[in-house]
Amino acid sequence: MRVADLVTAAFLMLIGGAVIADAVRIGIGWGTDGPKSGFFPFWLGLIMVLMCAAIAIQALVRASRRAFVSRAQLRPVLKVLWPAVAMVVVMQWLGLYVAAAFYTGFSMRWIGRHSWLAVAAVAVGFPLVTFFIFEKWFLVPMPKGPLEAWLGY
Amino acid sequence: MGLENLLLGFQIAVTPFNLFIAVVGITLGTIIGVLPGLGGANGVAILLPLTFTMPPTSAIILLTSIYWGALFGGAITSILFNIPGEPWSVATTFDGYPLAKQGQGGQALTAAFTSSFVGAFFSIVLITFFAPLLAELALKFGPPEFFAIQFLTFSSFVGLGGGNPLKTLVSILLGFILAAVGLDIVTGQLRLTFGFVDLMKGFDFIVAVIGLFGIGEILLSMEEGLSFRSARTGMNLRVVLDTWKVLPRYARTFVRGSVIGFWMGFKPGGATPASFMSYAFAKRFSKHPERFGKGELEGVVAPETAAHAAGVAAMLPMITLGIPGSPTAAVMLGGLIIWGLQPGPMLFKDNPDFVWGLIASMYTGNIIGVLMVLAFVPLFAAILKIPFAILTPVIVVVCAVGSYAVHNSMIDIWYMLVFGVIGYVFKKLDYPLAPLVLALVLGDLAENALRQSLIMSQGSLAIFVTRPIAGAITALAVFFFVLPVLTPWWRRLRGRPVGAPAPRET
Numbered sequence: 001m002r003v004a005d006l007v008t009a010a011f012l013m014l015i016g017g018a019v020i021a022d023a024v025r026i027g028i029g030w031g032t033d034g035p036k037s038g039f040f041p042f043w044l045g046l047i048m049v050l051m052c053a054a055i056a057i058q059a060l061v062r063a064s065r066r067a068f069v070s071r072a073q074l075r076p077v078l079k080v081l082w083p084a085v086a087m088v089v090v091m092q093w094l095g096l097y098v099a100a101a102f103y104t105g106f107s108m109r110w111i112g113r114h115s116w117l118a119v120a121a122v123a124v125g126f127p128l129v130t131f132f133i134f135e136k137w138f139l140v141p142m143p144k145g146p147l148e149a150w151l152g153y
Numbered sequence: 154m155g156l157e158n159l160l161l162g163f164q165i166a167v168t169p170f171n172l173f174i175a176v177v178g179i180t181l182g183t184i185i186g187v188l189p190g191l192g193g194a195n196g197v198a199i200l201l202p203l204t205f206t207m208p209p210t211s212a213i214i215l216l217t218s219i220y221w222g223a224l225f226g227g228a229i230t231s232i233l234f235n236i237p238g239e240p241w242s243v244a245t246t247f248d249g250y251p252l253a254k255q256g257q258g259g260q261a262l263t264a265a266f267t268s269s270f271v272g273a274f275f276s277i278v279l280i281t282f283f284a285p286l287l288a289e290l291a292l293k294f295g296p297p298e299f300f301a302i303q304f305l306t307f308s309s310f311v312g313l314g315g316g317n318p319l320k321t322l323v324s325i326l327l328g329f330i331l332a333a334v335g336l337d338i339v340t341g342q343l344r345l346t347f348g349f350v351d352l353m354k355g356f357d358f359i360v361a362v363i364g365l366f367g368i369g370e371i372l373l374s375m376e377e378g379l380s381f382r383s384a385r386t387g388m389n390l391r392v393v394l395d396t397w398k399v400l401p402r403y404a405r406t407f408v409r410g411s412v413i414g415f416w417m418g419f420k421p422g423g424a425t426p427a428s429f430m431s432y433a434f435a436k437r438f439s440k441h442p443e444r445f446g447k448g449e450l451e452g453v454v455a456p457e458t459a460a461h462a463a464g465v466a467a468m469l470p471m472i473t474l475g476i477p478g479s480p481t482a483a484v485m486l487g488g489l490i491i492w493g494l495q496p497g498p499m500l501f502k503d504n505p506d507f508v509w510g511l512i513a514s515m516y517t518g519n520i521i522g523v524l525m526v527l528a529f530v531p532l533f534a535a536i537l538k539i540p541f542a543i544l545t546p547v548i549v550v551v552c553a554v555g556s557y558a559v560h561n562s563m564i565d566i567w568y569m570l571v572f573g574v575i576g577y578v579f580k581k582l583d584y585p586l587a588p589l590v591l592a593l594v595l596g597d598l599a600e601n602a603l604r605q606s607l608i609m610s611q612g613s614l615a616i617f618v619t620r621p622i623a624g625a626i627t628a629l630a631v632f633f634f635v636l637p638v639l640t641p642w643w644r645r646l647r648g649r650p651v652g653a654p655a656p657r658e659t
């Protein structure tokens with residue numbers, strides 16, 4: 001936990017530093033019509049840097065030595081995370097519905113070891129239902145790819 | 154006084170279309186409440202884009218119904234699966250799950266739903282009478298008062314939230330910083346974009362909510378390796394009626410829970426402490442405190458009454474002051490802005506049909522809700538029998554759909570994933586997420602109030618102390634901020650050990 005706490009605090013301090021720098025660039029003082037754009041962000045950034053320093057000191061003094069995440073815990077987390085990232089990457093070219101079909105099917109087969117029949121049914125059925133609810137009934141467009149174009153949407 | 158207005162509201166809420174909307178909302182909400190990784194806040198956030206084309210009153214009825222449903226759904230998983238769907242249902246598991254294991258799940262569920270209903274109803278009645286008064290008072294507020302109230306909102310997270318006050322403060326600051334990214338609407342200047350075109354649009358809080366609560370929660374529940382072993386529902390009409398015969402015995406607990414819930418609930422982050430406090434009081438005043446934790450019906454009644462009373466009370470500051478008391482209320486507030494309504498006290502003057510339709514729908518929604526969950530508990534509980542390998546991708550895809558729909562932009566889906574990882578890390582390191590979301594929603598409003606106040610005073614911060622109302626609110630806020638420093642000192646003075654931090658709201 002200590003290392004994770006320190007890394008997070010350091011990362012947030014970096015963000016705070018960047019905020020301060022940008023605020024100073026655009027002006028933190030009093031302009032012609034009240035406080036300048038950088039006024040509010042400057043104080044936010046400054047207090048955040050100070051608080052993160054305090055958190056880091058706190059972590060050094062009394063944080064538990066328990067691991068932030070064990071290898072056994074991390075595995076199922078990554079099993080969800082990387083296919084999700086892959087789906088979003090694929091979505092750029094194939095659209096949301098096709099990507100969702102691949103993602104659902106992959107997860108069911110790889111993690112759940114469901115039968116191919118069940119995989120096919122859910123992987124096709126679920127994006128279809130989503131398509132009708134969002135695209136048809138509520139007219140909320142989703143990213144689409146070549147398949148939808150071929151079908152005329 | 155407010156009665157003819159309420160009547161007007163009922164004429165709006167009790168149209169067939171709006172009743173249908175309420176039923177749909179409660180069904181979706183209960184499903185959302187039962188599913189891991191989906192709670193009230195992100196459920197409402199995901200479905201918000203669907204309401205863009207609806208009339209505002211129907212839209213808010215849909216969103217509030219989802220909220221009621223999610224509150225009911227949390228009780229189902231707590232009692233049958235020993236998994237609190239929401240942090241305020243943690244106390245419900247203490248006696249609810251033992252009851253279910255002893256084959257009295259039906260009694261526990263009936264008690265939970267009825268208590269929820271009673272608590273909610275109590276708060277709605279109070280809202281009906283207090284909301285117009287509070288709005289009237291708030292009309293006199295200027296920018297300094299509004300900034301003071303926002304200051305108070307965030308100070309109560311630091312002072313009353315439990316957990317590490319430094320980390321709470323950092324969460325708030327991060328939320329405000331994310332809100333500041335992009336175009337400064339006052340001066341028209343770009344800030345914190347560091348030359349990236351994508352950052353010009355800023356961060357949308359809906360995407361943040363979906364990522365932090367939705368994706369983050371899924372990653373967390375994956376890590377814990379949840380397996381759902383259900384106790385039997387054992388629900389039928391007989392059980393419901395028999396339990397109702399027993400419940401009047403707990404009249405005192407109902408009243409106590411409702412009052413605690415309402416009092417804690419209109420302040421941010423109040424639902425969870427309210428449920429624990431109500432449970433503790435019920436145990437202390439009980440004739441059989443030793444039975445608590447082993448399956449005492451009163452141990453279900455107490456936290457559920459308080460949690461629902463608090464959940465409803467969180468709507469009070471949202472509709473009267475434009476300041477949400479919970480992340481879910483924050484998402485609804487965002488909805489108001491998108492539908493073209495100005496949140497705050499003017500709502501009662503400008504859009505009485507909207508406000509009173511909303512208040513009336515709280516009555517109808519909760520009545521429909523309690524009847525529906527009582528009737529269909531087994532169906533809702535069956536959702537958790539769906540294997541994880543199917544549930545997880547479906548939830549992730551639905552989250553992605555919700556994020557994309559906000560602005561029709563692909564970058565939002567990436568932000569959702571990033572916020573998901575942030576949510577996972579923050580949750581593990583005890584950085585609270587609710588204040589971050591609230592700060593992100595309120596960022597621009599708070600900054601404007603601060604700027605206008607400073608213009609009024611020509612740059613002097615004294616304006617927040619010298620105006621009477623603002624001064625009183627600021628004083629209370631400062632008290633909350635120093636509370637974490639005072640509490641251990643006070644405890645030591647009285648010779649009590651420094652207690653463990655209370656569980657917090659998400």
